[in-house]
Amino acid sequence: DAGITQSPRYKITETGRQVTLMCHQTWSHSYMFWYRQDLGHGLRLIYYSAAADITDKGEVPDGYVVSRSKTENFPLTLESATRSQTSVYFCASSDGTHKAFFGQGTRLTVV
Amino acid sequence: KQEVTQIPAALSVPEGENLVLNCSFTDSAIYNLQWFRQDPGKGLTSLLLIQSSQREQTSGRLNASLDKSSGRSTLYIAASQPGDSATYLCAVRNQGGKLIFGQGTELSVKP
Numbered sequence: 001d002a003g004i005t006q007s008p009r010y011k012i013t014e015t016g017r018q019v020t021l022m023c024h025q026t027w028s029h030s031y032m033f034w035y036r037q038d039l040g041h042g043l044r045l046i047y048y049s050a051a052a053d054i055t056d057k058g059e060v061p062d063g064y065v066v067s068r069s070k071t072e073n074f075p076l077t078l079e080s081a082t083r084s085q086t087s088v089y090f091c092a093s094s095d096g097t098h099k100a101f102f103g104q105g106t107r108l109t110v111v
Numbered sequence: 112k113q114e115v116t117q118i119p120a121a122l123s124v125p126e127g128e129n130l131v132l133n134c135s136f137t138d139s140a141i142y143n144l145q146w147f148r149q150d151p152g153k154g155l156t157s158l159l160l161i162q163s164s165q166r167e168q169t170s171g172r173l174n175a176s177l178d179k180s181s182g183r184s185t186l187y188i189a190a191s192q193p194g195d196s197a198t199y200l201c202a203v204r205n206q207g208g209k210l211i212f213g214q215g216t217e218l219s220v221k222p
Contacts, residue, residue, distance in 0.1 A: 033210055042214035043155075043200065050208050058209065090154065097142040097204050102155040 003027075006091050006103035013081050013110055021076045021106050023091030029101075031094045032074040034058075034066065036087040037105075043090065049074055081110045113138045113205055117213035124191055125221050132186040132216045134201035139179050142204040146175050146186050149198045149215070158199075159186070191220045 004025040013019045023032065034046040035058075045058030047066040055066050063085060065077045074093075078085055088107050094100040114137045124130050134144070143162045147155040159168045159175040161184070167176040174187040184201055200215040 031208060035212075040214075043202075043212040045209060045211065048209060056208075059211075092155075092210070094210070097208070099157050099160045100145060100202070100204075100210055101157065102147075104154045 004091060004093050004101055004103045006089075006106050008106060009104065010107050011109070013108070015082060015110055016080050019078045019081055019108070021078075021089055021091075021108070023074045023076070023103060025072055025074075025093040025101075027093065027095065027101075028071055029093035029095045030071070031096065031100075032068065033092040033094075033100070034064070034074065034076045035090045035092070036060065036085075037090060038087050046076065046089075078108075081108075083110050086110045113141075113203060113209070113211045115201060115203055115211050115213035117199075117201060117216050119216060120214065121217040121219075123219040123221060126191060126193060128191050128220075129187070129189050130191055130218070132188070132199050132201075132218070134184040134186070134213055136182045136184075136203045136211075138203075138205065139182050140206050141179065142206060144175075144177055144184050145202050145204070145210075146173075146184075147200045147202065149200060151197075155200065188218075191218075193220050193222050196220050 007022045033048045035043040049055045049068045091103040145160045146158040161177040172189040198215045202212045
């Protein structure tokens, strides 16, 4: 089905472990984004990408790594998870500067 | 640095009332502004997108306006219904490609 999908939907991991959140879109949109959503902070931009092999930092990039070797995929890696990274993570895509579409989110708990 | 503010943070109205949600941004050099709706525990649904050259957009009972020079947008909801209860978020698309969100307005429409 066309759209933007995130996996997994729920993840529990231990402090210090590496974890990767996946994002896949079927529209061939040029732009992709990663956000985290926390109570009291709204959605904060972690990283974004304007095209394959082009990524840039957002508002809160520390502790996260991204890559974009293919247009349709934009994985987000927490290299050494911390409890402060417990959050709901949203991926989004847009065709240039047109409307952005969001995935259903990944709820990550770091224990 | 672009900052987006939404006032009020929460709003409770009786069914049938017309209401206005506000969004302001500090940097007027934007491509567009988008309004989203988020239901509890769910992803974001796009409501309206206003390009920087436009003044307003309408969809059903929703009307969004944009005054780029003053850094303001409003979302007008006519004849509110309990099903409109959700969090409404605005986001601005900077000329660098970033999509920056406000913290949202939590709307409750009472039957």
